[in-house]
Amino acid sequence: MSIRKTYARLWAEDLDEALPLLRELTGAEPDLRLAFHAVELAAIGDFLVIAGPERERAKYAHASATVVVADLDALQRTLAAAGATITTPETAGPTGRFLYARHRDGAEVEYVEWTPELVERIAS
Numbered sequence: 001m002s003i004r005k006t007y008a009r010l011w012a013e014d015l016d017e018a019l020p021l022l023r024e025l026t027g028a029e030p031d032l033r034l035a036f037h038a039v040e041l042a043a044i045g046d047f048l049v050i051a052g053p054e055r056e057r058a059k060y061a062h063a064s065a066t067v068v069v070a071d072l073d074a075l076q077r078t079l080a081a082a083g084a085t086i087t088t089p090e091t092a093g094p095t096g097r098f099l100y101a102r103h104r105d106g107a108e109v110e111y112v113e114w115t116p117e118l119v120e121r122i123a124s
Contacts, residue, residue: 064107
């Protein structure tokens with residue numbers, strides 16, 4: 001099981017207002033930008049911006065980071081062996097499969113296995 005990328009989560013009301021500074025800081029354009037339920041997401045550099053109304057953003061605030069892994073099935077075995085609890089079961093999303101897990105120490109993380117297209121475009 002390997003980690004492909006780790007994102008620090010940033011919270012914003014408006015994605016278009018948040019991106020100019022991040023473009024300047026990272027020297028990059030967003031690797032991806034999409035709507036997910038009632039929020040918008042953009043991955044730029046090592047940041048994942050989650051934007052939208054505070055009430056909608058709060059639904060995702062329990063996780064401290066987003067971690068992209070090579071194999072979600074292997075990750076689940078590793079998490080189980082370490083005593084982690086799956087708090088949101090494996091779900092299909094626009095970028096691939098994901099789940100949320102709370103580690104035994106209380107940290108909660110979103111884990112994602114990207115689609116092959118995203119792996120090729122972003123992580124290779």
